[in-house]
Amino acid sequence: MNSYYIKKRFCSSIFIQQRAPILTSLLSRCLGNQSITMASEMNGAVETRNPPVTPWTISVASGNTLLRDPHHNKGLAFTQKERESHYLLGLLPPVVISQELQEKKMMYNLRQYQIPLQRYTAMMDLQERNQKLFYKLLIDHVEELLPVVYTPTVGEACQKYGSIFRRPQGLYISLNEKGKILEVLKNWPHKNIQVIVVTDGQRILGLGDLGCQGMGIPVGKLALYTALGGIKPSVCLPVTIDVGTNNQKLLDDEFYIGLKQKRATGDEYHALLEEFMVAVKQNYGEKVLVQFEDFANHNAFDLLAKYSKTHLVFNDDIQGTASVVLAGVIAALKLLSGSLSDHTFLFLGAGEAGTGIAELIALELSKQMQVTVEETRKKIWLVDSKGLIVDSRKESLQSFKLPWAHLHEPIRDLVDAVKEIKPTVLIGTSGVGGTFTKDVVEAMASFNKKPVILALSNPTSQSECTAEEAYTWSEGRAIFASGSPFDPYEYDGKTFYPGQSNNAYIFPGFGLGLVMSGAIRVHNDMLLAASEALAQQVTVENFENGLIYPPFKNIRKISANIAAKVAAKAYELGLASNLPRPENLVEYAESCMYSPVYPNYR
Ligand SMILES: NC(=O)C1=CN([C@@H]2O[C@H](COP(=O)(O)OP(=O)(O)OC[C@H]3O[C@@H](n4cnc5c(N)ncnc54)[C@H](OP(=O)(O)O)[C@@H]3O)[C@@H](O)[C@H]2O)C=CC1
Ligand SMILES: CC(=O)C(=O)O
Ligand SMILES: [Mg+2]
Numbered sequence: 363m364n365s366y367y368i369k370k371r372f373c374s375s376i377f378i379q380q381r382a383p384i385l386t387s388l389l390s391r392c393l394g395n396q397s398i399t400m401a402s403e404m405n406g407a408v409e410t411r412n413p414p415v416t417p418w419t420i421s422v423a424s425g426n427t428l429l430r431d432p433h434h435n436k437g438l439a440f441t442q443k444e445r446e447s448h449y450l451l452g453l454l455p456p457v458v459i460s461q462e463l464q465e466k467k468m469m470y471n472l473r474q475y476q477i478p479l480q481r482y483t484a485m486m487d488l489q490e491r492n493q494k495l496f497y498k499l500l501i502d503h504v505e506e507l508l509p510v511v512y513t514p515t516v517g518e519a520c521q522k523y524g525s526i527f528r529r530p531q532g533l534y535i536s537l538n539e540k541g542k543i544l545e546v547l548k549n550w551p552h553k554n555i556q557v558i559v560v561t562d563g564q565r566i567l568g569l570g571d572l573g574c575q576g577m578g579i580p581v582g583k584l585a586l587y588t589a590l591g592g593i594k595p596s597v598c599l600p601v602t603i604d605v606g607t608n609n610q611k612l613l614d615d616e617f618y619i620g621l622k623q624k625r626a627t628g629d630e631y632h633a634l635l636e637e638f639m640v641a642v643k644q645n646y647g648e649k650v651l652v653q654f655e656d657f658a659n660h661n662a663f664d665l666l667a668k669y670s671k672t673h674l675v676f677n678d679d680i681q682g683t684a685s686v687v688l689a690g691v692i693a694a695l696k697l698l699s700g701s702l703s704d705h706t707f708l709f710l711g712a713g714e715a716g717t718g719i720a721e722l723i724a725l726e727l728s729k730q731m732q733v734t735v736e737e738t739r740k741k742i743w744l745v746d747s748k749g750l751i752v753d754s755r756k757e758s759l760q761s762f763k764l765p766w767a768h769l770h771e772p773i774r775d776l777v778d779a780v781k782e783i784k785p786t787v788l789i790g791t792s793g794v795g796g797t798f799t800k801d802v803v804e805a806m807a808s809f810n811k812k813p814v815i816l817a818l819s820n821p822t823s824q825s826e827c828t829a830e831e832a833y834t835w836s837e838g839r840a841i842f843a844s845g846s847p848f849d850p851y852e853y854d855g856k857t858f859y860p861g862q863s864n865n866a867y868i869f870p871g872f873g874l875g876l877v878m879s880g881a882i883r884v885h886n887d888m889l890l891a892a893s894e895a896l897a898q899q900v901t902v903e904n905f906e907n908g909l910i911y912p913p914f915k916n917i918r919k920i921s922a923n924i925a926a927k928v929a930a931k932a933y934e935l936g937l938a939s940n941l942p943r944p945e946n947l948v949e950y951a952e953s954c955m956y957s958p959v960y961p962n963y964r
């Protein structure tokens with residue numbers, strides 16, 4: 363490579379982020395293998411084994427490197443001028459096509475796959491190859507592609523992550539990195555991180571402990587942060603903390619990608635998490651948002667309580683889910699008579715999602731009724747794996763269940779609890795499929811004109827009941843929504859449209875609101891504001907179709923509205939640091955959103 367060539371190439375090409383100085387990189391590139399061969403030859407023998415070589419990094423994307431860089435690659439959409447300026451001539455076939463045609467072709471190809479996991483891997487390959495096209499597809503076809511990159515398919519992807527693993531998509535921090543986490547964070551190519559989604563893989567959807575293979579969840583959630591909430595992909599960081607797994611099947615699997623040991627617990631676990639949280643703040647500052655995702659509940663509640671005092675943290679399973687369900691219930695009031703305080707709630711599942719939702723409903727009720735939360739909790743009942751949570755079980759209950767231990771005789775089965783408590787709203791957060799049986803749904807329909815039935819567990823296999831079951835067993839009277847999507851269902855000549863009650867409605871807009879206002883802490887009032895914003899987006903037409911959530915196809919507008927309400931609350935509470943406050947927060951949110959349209963390269 364002569365100096366004229368190097369100079370010309372640098373002057374006309376696209377600068378990408380770099381760590382190593384340009385000259386070092388170039389020297390490594392120029393000397394690399396060559397110098398090692400010469401050194402070996404000087405010693406009298408040509409090296410026959412593979413000698414060590416220096417991995418070199420480049421500082422400018424052009425030519426083949428540009429085609430391999432997912433952030434800048436446009437594939438066949440590079441114009442002739444760009445091909446000439448950026449050393450692409452001959453590296454692409456002659457045709458130049460638009461991003462729209464690329465999108466059409468990619469959708470056509472995706473639709474040829476009959477197996478959901480094939481669509482998932484095709485989408486992940488696209489994300490690795492051409493990031494802008496990936497997001498353009500996801501934004502323009504959100505209803506079709508959400509089930510591919512998110513629940514339910516992401517669940518299967520995590521189960522098979524070891525087999526389908528191609529290239530790392532996030533940071534893996536295992537017990538091996540103890541004492542070096544700050545160093546590990548510095549290995550990530552992007553420096554200005556604003557949103558981290560982190561899991562330890564112990565409760566992946568309703569599929570249990572998937573260890574290191576839980577990485578599919580932070581990757582999927584952050585893809586939604588960008589597509590649904592407009593957060594720039596380069597400021598998003600997926601992280602998996604690997605402390606081992608108790609899943610014997612994975613430990614025995616030769617393709618498993620994580621540490622092959624039982625989970626670390628207690629001090630060892632908490633020390634690693636503490637090191638991570640300290641390093642995150644040290645490396646990215648006070649305002650980086652850390653979203654905890656799919657931790658087992660015994661850790662999730664502790665981590666949230668501990669780090670909400672010192673960091674900008676948000677637990678999606680506890681708080682995001684609570685906000686989305688409250689929004690659905692508020693919206694459902696338009697289809698039912700009365701106000702929130704006229705309703706009685708029964709949950710199957712008293713973990714993160716169940717108690718998180720229960721607590722936010724109780725908070726909203728207490729604000730509306732101007733009574734204490736202790737008082738409003740009385741309208742909310744929870745059943746766990748041992749039956750109804752009642753005061754006689756107090757001795758053996760985990761602390762997050764204690765506020766729900768009401769005075770009542772023990773009841774073992776859900777159906778008996780339904781008949782006794784007579785809830786108007788039944789919410790499934792058990793992670794166990796098929797638990798809303800025919801008897802349960804019929805009991806709900808026997809004393810409710812329009813029973814609200816929310817089967818929130820993911821993925822589809824774990825849903826407490828299907829849309830078809832909810833509609834047929836309630837004779838078409840249920841107001842139904844589920845965590846994973848179901849197709850519309852025709853019953854008795856009428857088409858029913860099941861809604862999707864999933865925290866994906868909330869966290870992208872919620873996160874955008876925090877980031878754009880420079881919020882330093884999350885506050886419950888922000889969750890209530892997000893619920894209100896989401897409920898307000900349900901249109902008359904949606905209600906006519908029995909929906910209590912707006913369609914996902916409008917999600918960017920919905921997210922902008924949620925972001926605006928959350929940011930407004932942050933300013934009101936004195937928790938926002940980006941001053942002065944923009945006047946029109948919806949417009950400001952929209953202006954902050956990432957666009958997947960290709961830029962023109964000079
Ligand atoms: N739609 C959405 O947006 C969201 C959906 N979810 C889904 O909710 C489910 C639960 O998540 P999460 O709350 O975090 O999990 P947790 O493990 O924290 O809680 C599960 C709860 O279900 C109870 N349970 C388990 N089996 C049964 C059973 N057979 N009968 C009655 N109760 C049972 C458990 O009882 P015990 O305490 O006695 O063990 C526990 O209280 C998952 O499938 C998850 O995917 C979660 C977050 C968001
Ligand atoms: C949706 C989600 O966060 C969950 O099922 O865990
Ligand atoms: Mg989750």
